[in-house]
Amino acid sequence: MTARHPYVAVVGGGIGGLALALGLRRQGIEAVVHEQAPGLAHAGAGIAIGANGHRVLRELGVAEPLAATAVRPLRADFRHWRTGRSMVAHRLADTYExxxxxPFWTVERAAVQQALLTALGPRHxxxxxxxxGVEQTADAAVIRFADGSTAEADAVVGADGIHSAVRHSVFGPDEAVFSGTSGYRALVPMERLRHxxxxxxxxxxxxxxxxRHFIAYPVAAGRLLNFLAVVPDRNWTVESWSAQGDPAVLRAAFAGWHPFVTEILDAAEHPGRWALYDREPQRTWSTGRVTLLGDAAHAMLPHHGQGANQALEDAVTLARLLARTDAGRTSSALRAYERLRRPRTRLLQAGSRKNAGCFQLPDGPEADARNARLATLPDDLAWIHGHDALGALHTTAPEPV
Structure with missing residues (x-):
């Protein structure tokens, strides 16, 4: 009997799930994304796409259509919360690339999602x-859905986020780790900020x-300013892209900060607010014909700006490994994927937790030492942004057997 490529079912229609399905289809592999929402959400404001994520978008054929709306910031500028003094600045627009x-891009999450969906095709x-839930037989993995239907595939990939139903079904219950902080996000039209x-x-x-700390950058070809304001609050535990924050509470949290920050906050009419969680690194992502991807596998705090980038790296790696194998050897491909991706994502999970404290130090010797370290940031982050997921696959990944 002639060997055939595996048929893949992806649970979750976020950036990682869509990127995986697109990567698979570009390799000639049938894949369908199963998304619980009645429509693909366009929430989430802005994200940063580093060179490591951009390489994946280019491989998937969506970098060019995204270029019209993405922004290439001129530099990363680190400022003192009260005085506005620039502690250090690093060129991005040319030096980084x-x-x-x-390039380093700032872009709306929805734009990335839409570009992937357009390239994939909504019929998939x-x-x-x-x-x-997910069950496994000797020959397949079977997804069960709330409406009573099922879907059978040679491989099932849980790309369904930090509260992954696939992970819970296959590996059992676990608890998300609350950081004790929440993040406010908003997109503010630049025309409101001309002053x-x-x-x-x-x-x-x-x-x-x-x-606390505050990060802002332009998206939508410079028409909108995205911000993330992170504040301590152990009582706000709602993890939702759609939960609304109180603008007055947000402004009060940054009282005494430089006018640059407070005037942007004043212009935000309906900031979203969500509690920041991550998870302890999974001991394993894969079992049999089932594996995890993105936040389902390695949820991390947003303090490295790498959540979407790591999901993209996962997607292109897994797509290529599945393209090398046949339906009967799917489990080996999933194990190879995990062996290649898990060490890197564990380091990023730990680094994101560490950054939370570094970003929010009070003025004093520790903050001064951190500011001095900012001068070497491009070197310190080269292992993240310089990474080539496909290059790593070619040089270090074992062949599925």
Whole structure:
């Protein structure tokens, strides 16, 4: 009998799930995305795409259509929370790309998701399909859905986020780890911010202060400013992209900060707010014909700006490994994927937790030492942004057997 490629069912229609399905189909492998929502959500505001993520978008054929709306910030500028003094700035627009071989982008999450969906084709996405469990037989993996239907595949990939139903079904219950902080996000039209002269430049702004921090950058070809304001609050535990924050509470949390920050907050009419969680690294992602991807496998805090980038790296790696194998050897491909990806994502999970404290130090010797270390940031982060997921696959990944 002639060997055939595996048929793959992906649970979750976020960036990672769509990227995997697109990568598989570009390799000639049948894949369908099962998404629980009735429509693909366009929430989440802005994200940063580093060179490591951009390489994947280029491989998937969506970098060019995204270029029209993505922004290439001129520099990353680290500012003192009260005085506005620039502690250090690093060139991005040209120097970064020369070093890492691809640009640094800031872009709306929805734009990335839409570009992937357009390239994949909506007929390969099944909406309103809420996964309730996954079972395995000798020859297949079977997804069960809330409406009573099932789907059978040679491989099932859980790309369904931090509260993954696939992970819970296959590996059992576990608890998300609450950071004790929450993040406010909003997209503010630049026309409301014309009175802030610094915003005439397209810059990634990072403001560090005692107990909280503020990050802002342009998206949508510079028409919108995305911000993330992280504050301590052990009582706000709602993890939702759609939960609304109180603008007055947000402004009060940054009282005394530089006018650059407070005036942006004043212009945000309906900031979203969500509690920040991650998870302890999984001991394993794969069992039999089932594996995990993105936040389902390695949920991390947003303090490295790598969540979407790591999901993209996962996707292109897994797609290539599955393309090397046949339906009867799917489990070996999933194990190879995990062996290649798990060490890197564990380091990023730990680094994101560590950054939370570094970003929010009070003025004093520790903050001064952190500021001095910012000068070497491009070197310190080269292992993240310089990574080539396909290159790593070619040089270190074992062949599925």
């Amino acid at each position: 020369q070093r890492f071989g691809a 996405v099944r909406l309103g399909a809420r996964c309730t 802030i002269p610094e915003l005439a430049e397209l810059v990634l702004w990072l403001w560090f202060g005692p107990g």
